[in-house]
Amino acid sequence: MNNVIIQKVRQVVADMLAIAVERVPLKSPLADCEKWDSLNHLRTILALEEEFQVHFSAEEIEKMDSVEALASKLGGEGALLQ
């Protein structure tokens, strides 16, 4: 999987939760992350949509529960990378 996308997703999550990048898990569910709640989930999804200029469906959002899942979805979309 595209490592650049993974790192970028991880950084966005870290920014949205205001925690250090290293504390954002790659594989385990983000729900286990400190400060994770439904509002932060929504904010993170919005930030990713803005950052990568994509739009997730409700169904996709349900499934994307980890950094890897998010990155693989974004990689598949051919998301824009700056």
Added chain:
Amino acid sequence: MQSANETQPRDEVAAAIAAGDFRRAAYWLGRIWHEQPSSRTASYILSRAGELRADLPLVRHKVFFLRSFTLEPLAPLLQAQAFVSGLDLDVQIGDFNAYAQEMLDPQSRLYRFAPDTAVLALQARDIVPALWNNFAELGADAVQSLIESTLTDLHRWIESFRKYSRANLIVHSLELPAYPCAGILDAQVEGQAEAIHRLNHGLARIAQSVAGVSVLDYDALVSRHGRLNWHDEEKWLTARLPIRATFLPALAAEYLRFLLPLSGRVAKALVVDLDNTLWGGVVGEDGIDGIKVGKELPGAPYLALQRAILDLYQRGIILAVCSKNNFAEALEALEKHPGMLLRPRHFAALRINWQDKAANLKELAAELNIGTEALAFLDDNPVERDRVRREMAEVFVIDLPAEPLGYARALREFPAFERLSLTEEDRSRGRMYAEQRRRVELERSAGSVEDFYRSLDMRLKIEPLSRSNAERIAQLTQKTNQFNLTTRRYTEQQLHEMANRPGVEIYCASVGDRLGENGVVAAMITRARDDAWAIDCFLLSCRVIGRTVETALLAYLAEQARHGGARKLIAEFIRTKKNEPARGLLPGHGFRLVEKSANGAETWELDLETQTVAMPDYFTLTAAPAEKSASRAMDSTNVVQIEGGLS
């Protein structure tokens, strides 16, 4: 891992914070925001802002959102954007769809929060679902009665808000449907769009009828960005958020256009560069015939920018030039180029030289008698902009895109020029500043300062608060920082309430002379208590400082107080970073310092039985009778005493 161009500014922020250099940290945070204004950047900025907040000269403002849809993700964006504009926003969001209860219940969270500003963010699909979803089934009578009942509800909520809160209220207009239910027929009959337009007109009328209420044209904002792009049906259905992520920064920016003027953080003057900003090309190289400005390309973008600048001038923004040119050449271009919309007469001050721009900006502010924090700087050169940002964090710097076609839009989007109301004084400010330049010339040529005062034939008119001057008095209390004894800010609404209290007098004064009218330039508020009159507010616009107007006003107040039976005139001086010019006023007119509190507020007193303030004889004075004060001053049982101002 971040990309290199992202890591470096963040490292700068960390280093500056570690070194305790908060201004430098704020500079870098601003730069990060302007490079990528997004949710993610906002979140990062707020994570750092906490450490800087206390050490930066930020204006604090509390905002409460009343809403029928999800707005939570917007709050950090708004706070970050406000932070880089010098505003420290405290934001609270009301309960989902609880706006009516919150406005009607005096004990609600809204009123407990005591906001400076509240926002009422509603959608037609929430407050009149029948009009939104079932319009096709409704007859004309049903539509009419829905519109009326909705407006009645809104009016009731807004009046209730006005009853329980002095805060400003910003009301969203209602968004129109992207596809009216009758298709193209909708525009041929009194259709669904028309019905919502009528609701919006009714809402605007309510806003005009209740003090301190303004309309945010949400529908215009949505249509500016494109209705179909703006709306996010998926997020609406899953999270009750009807706005696509990419447009949240635009909504935050729209709120800021209101919050900057409401909090007094505004730009009063626009300082413009010339070459490649007001016109295309460099006049020193291309000559007056070679520079581009006019109706066709490549001059059209510059003409569009000049049009936008002229619109600001009509709004009362003072214009000045700061450019690196030969003075004569640049002035000739401004005077004689046929395509030019702006002419030398529009500018209140010129700095056309080869000096450093930051130094020029400081001089311009001094010449215009405004603080550097009231300057906005427009320059096509990013290096100049960056230099001003580093050197003068308080100056508003307007970012221009690389492409000149985007210049006018960048200026029109800039929030610090927004005003929520416009008085006659505002409209004529540009002309008044030009007259002021001639006064300065006259002063230089006059023999003594007394000769100068006498040569002006000054007229001073003092009037009590009235419907016609209340807006201007409120504006003076909001915006006057320098010659202001107490720097208490009042809204129009508060002024009317205060004036109804026994013993309280509110005056304003206008000054004219043979060179022109300065309009209403001073405000005073006094309250009678026991045997004394206390001055709650005494301020003078910087436009008339140095012409003994303040002496005339004090003489008038002393006379009124004596007439009202007072034996003492009491005045406070509350020192701020900016009101140094007012410091000498009280000791200079015979007041005696009687008390200095721990927080630095001073109380001064003038003994009216033994002292007086002489009215300078340079003025022709017209004063409205103040019979109210004479009858009430001694009635101390009715006197309201409120510590720390009358608000």
